[in-house]
Amino acid sequence: MLEKFLAGRRRGELSDGELAALEASVDAIVEFPARQIIVPHGKRVETCMLLLEGFMTRYMDGADGERQLVALHVPGDFVDLHSFPLRVLDHDVGSMTPVKVARFTHEAIERLIVEFPNLARQMWFSTLLDAAMHREWIFRLGRLGASGRVAHLFAETERRLRMVGLSEGRSFALPLQQSDIASACGITPVHTNRVLRDLRERNVVTFSRGTVRILDLAQLHREAEFDDGYLYPSDR
Amino acid sequence: MLEKFLAGRRRGELSDGELAALEASVDAIVEFPARQIIVPHGKRVETCMLLLEGFMTRYMDGADGERQLVALHVPGDFVDLHSFPLRVLDHDVGSMTPVKVARFTHEAIERLIVEFPNLARQMWFSTLLDAAMHREWIFRLGRLGASGRVAHLFAETERRLRMVGLSEGRSFALPLQQSDIASACGITPVHTNRVLRDLRERNVVTFSRGTVRILDLAQLHREAEFDDGYLYPSDR
DNA sequence: CGACAACTTGAAGAACCTCAACCCTTGTGG
DNA sequence: CCACAAGGGTTGAGGTTCTTCAAGTTGTCG
Missing domain, CATH: 2.60.120.10 (Jelly Rolls)
Structure with a gap:
C-alpha cells in the first residue's frame, strides 16, 4: 500500500520484508484540513508522518510576522522524520491543502531501524535529501x-x-x-x-x-x- | 583525543567504548592548505572528515560564477558526513584556512554504526543539525x-x-x-x-x-x- | 620600495518594496 | 436569481535597498 509513495526517496531497493514491516508499523492513517499547524515548533514530538495525499510545508515565522517556507512537501515525503533524532523541531509543519498521512510513533520507528538496518539507512538518506533541498533553496535565495x-x-x-x-x-x-x-x-x-x-x-x-x-x-x-x-x- | 571536539554535536553522551572505537577508526590525520577544494561535487566519495583545526565551507557555484556558501564549518564538525549515505555530494567542500582533519573511510563508518547503534544515531543527529542550520540560513536569506x-x-x-x-x-x-x-x-x-x-x-x-x-x-x-x-x- | 590583494568610497541605476486603489471570482443570504 | 461581502489577484506610483562600475586607499609581503 505504501510502496508507490516511496518512489521519490529511495536509495536502492526495499525488500518485501522491509516494506511489509513498514506498513505493519503504521500507527494510523490520519487526515487534516487545509491550512492547519500539524506539528508546532519547540514541542516534544512523539510521531512521524508519511504524506500520502495533499501538500504540506515547513516554515519559520520572523519577528515581524513574515513567514519563510523552508520546505514544500509532496506525497511520498516522510514529512517530519527529522523529529525522530531531533525530538523537538526548530520549525512548524503545516498543511496547505487537506492532507492524508500515515502516522508512525517514534517507538515504532525505533523498532524498525533496530530490526531492519537497511530501513535505518533509507530513513537517514531521506532526511539528507531534505538537507540537499535546503541547500538548493539557500542557493536559490542567495544567488537568483x-x-x-x-x-x-x-x-x-x-x-x-x-x-x-x-x-x-x-x-x-x-x-x-x-x-x-x-x-x-x-x-x-x-x-x-x-x-x-x-x-x-x-x-x-x-x-x-x-x-x-x-x-x-x-x-x-x-x-x-x-x-x-x-x-x-x-x-x- | 577526539573527545573535546565533539562537544558541539552531541545528543546525549558517548560511552568510553564508543569514543575509543571512534578514535581507533580514524584512517589518518590529514592537513590541507587554505583555499583548496577538499571534496568536489558530483564525484564518488569514499571518506568523511571530522574537522579538528581551521575553518571549512560548503558551497555551490552559480552559472555566472557567483558563489553561494551553504555552510560554514568549525572545529568539531563532521564536515562531509552527508557523503556517507549520499555517496555523491551536490556541493563542493573547501578549506578557508589551513585545516587539520581526522579522516574516516566509509567502510570504517559502516563498521562503527553496525557495532555501535548509538554512534549511528549520533551521526544521524549531526547531519540533521546541519539541516537545521540550513533552514536557519534559508530564513536568514529570505527574511532578513x-x-x-x-x-x-x-x-x-x-x-x-x-x-x-x-x-x-x-x-x-x-x-x-x-x-x-x-x-x-x-x-x-x-x-x-x-x-x-x-x-x-x-x-x-x-x-x-x-x-x-x-x-x-x-x-x-x-x-x-x-x-x-x-x-x-x-x-x- | 614596489606589486598585489583586500578594503573603501562615491555616483548612478536596477530590483524590489510599500501603499493604495481597483478588479475578479466565489460563496452566501435574502 | 440577485446583491453583496470577502478574499485573492492586479496595477500604478513612489521610495528604499542593493548592485554596478569605477576610482582610490590601505595593508602585506617579496
Missing part, C-alpha cells in the same frame, strides 16, 4: 533574482512530482496562493504577481488557480539554473 | 536585510564556537574575507563593506582582519532575530 527563484520553485516541484507520478512534465497541480510562493521565495506577494506575469508573457510558465503549466521547460530550467542532480533521482 | 544577514552569521558562528570552547562571547577569530561573508549572505562584497561599517558605527559588532568583536550581543541577536534553539545546544 525574483523570477529565477519562482522558476526554481516550479522546476523543483515539477521534478519531484514527476518522480511520484503526479506530473507528466507539462502541467501539474500546485495548490498554493501567490502569497505562498512569495513566502517560499523571500519576496512580497505583490512582486510575486509581477514576476508571474513576466514569466507568463515571456511564454515560460503560467500559474493560475493552483495549476502550473510549463510552456518552455528548457527555458524554465535555464532561468532557475536548475539541475536535478541534488534530488538524486532514481528514474533516469 | 543585508545587515541582519551579516549579524546572523556572526551570531551563529559565535554561538557555535562557544560550544567548542573557541569563543568567550566577546570576540573570536573568523578568518574570512569580506567577500566570503558576502558569499555566505547573498550580497555583494561592496555592500558587505557598507554593512560592516554600519554595524561598527552603531557599536554592534566589528569585523577586522579576521576577528569579530561583539560590542552589544543583545543588539546583535535582535538584529539577526537570532535564537540558538536550532543548534540544540547542550551547554545551557
Whole structure:
C-alpha cells in the first residue's frame, strides 16, 4: 500500500520484508484540513508522518510576522522524520491543502531501524535529501533574482512530482496562493504577481488557480539554473 | 583525543567504548592548505572528515560564477558526513584556512554504526543539525536585510564556537574575507563593506582582519532575530 | 620600495518594496 | 436569481535597498 509513495526517496531497493514491516508499523492513517499547524515548533514530538495525499510545508515565522517556507512537501515525503533524532523541531509543519498521512510513533520507528538496518539507512538518506533541498533553496535565495527563484520553485516541484507520478512534465497541480510562493521565495506577494506575469508573457510558465503549466521547460530550467542532480533521482 | 571536539554535536553522551572505537577508526590525520577544494561535487566519495583545526565551507557555484556558501564549518564538525549515505555530494567542500582533519573511510563508518547503534544515531543527529542550520540560513536569506544577514552569521558562528570552547562571547577569530561573508549572505562584497561599517558605527559588532568583536550581543541577536534553539545546544 | 590583494568610497541605476486603489471570482443570504 | 461581502489577484506610483562600475586607499609581503 505504501510502496508507490516511496518512489521519490529511495536509495536502492526495499525488500518485501522491509516494506511489509513498514506498513505493519503504521500507527494510523490520519487526515487534516487545509491550512492547519500539524506539528508546532519547540514541542516534544512523539510521531512521524508519511504524506500520502495533499501538500504540506515547513516554515519559520520572523519577528515581524513574515513567514519563510523552508520546505514544500509532496506525497511520498516522510514529512517530519527529522523529529525522530531531533525530538523537538526548530520549525512548524503545516498543511496547505487537506492532507492524508500515515502516522508512525517514534517507538515504532525505533523498532524498525533496530530490526531492519537497511530501513535505518533509507530513513537517514531521506532526511539528507531534505538537507540537499535546503541547500538548493539557500542557493536559490542567495544567488537568483525574483523570477529565477519562482522558476526554481516550479522546476523543483515539477521534478519531484514527476518522480511520484503526479506530473507528466507539462502541467501539474500546485495548490498554493501567490502569497505562498512569495513566502517560499523571500519576496512580497505583490512582486510575486509581477514576476508571474513576466514569466507568463515571456511564454515560460503560467500559474493560475493552483495549476502550473510549463510552456518552455528548457527555458524554465535555464532561468532557475536548475539541475536535478541534488534530488538524486532514481528514474533516469 | 577526539573527545573535546565533539562537544558541539552531541545528543546525549558517548560511552568510553564508543569514543575509543571512534578514535581507533580514524584512517589518518590529514592537513590541507587554505583555499583548496577538499571534496568536489558530483564525484564518488569514499571518506568523511571530522574537522579538528581551521575553518571549512560548503558551497555551490552559480552559472555566472557567483558563489553561494551553504555552510560554514568549525572545529568539531563532521564536515562531509552527508557523503556517507549520499555517496555523491551536490556541493563542493573547501578549506578557508589551513585545516587539520581526522579522516574516516566509509567502510570504517559502516563498521562503527553496525557495532555501535548509538554512534549511528549520533551521526544521524549531526547531519540533521546541519539541516537545521540550513533552514536557519534559508530564513536568514529570505527574511532578513543585508545587515541582519551579516549579524546572523556572526551570531551563529559565535554561538557555535562557544560550544567548542573557541569563543568567550566577546570576540573570536573568523578568518574570512569580506567577500566570503558576502558569499555566505547573498550580497555583494561592496555592500558587505557598507554593512560592516554600519554595524561598527552603531557599536554592534566589528569585523577586522579576521576577528569579530561583539560590542552589544543583545543588539546583535535582535538584529539577526537570532535564537540558538536550532543548534540544540547542550551547554545551557 | 614596489606589486598585489583586500578594503573603501562615491555616483548612478536596477530590483524590489510599500501603499493604495481597483478588479475578479466565489460563496452566501435574502 | 440577485446583491453583496470577502478574499485573492492586479496595477500604478513612489521610495528604499542593493548592485554596478569605477576610482582610490590601505595593508602585506617579496
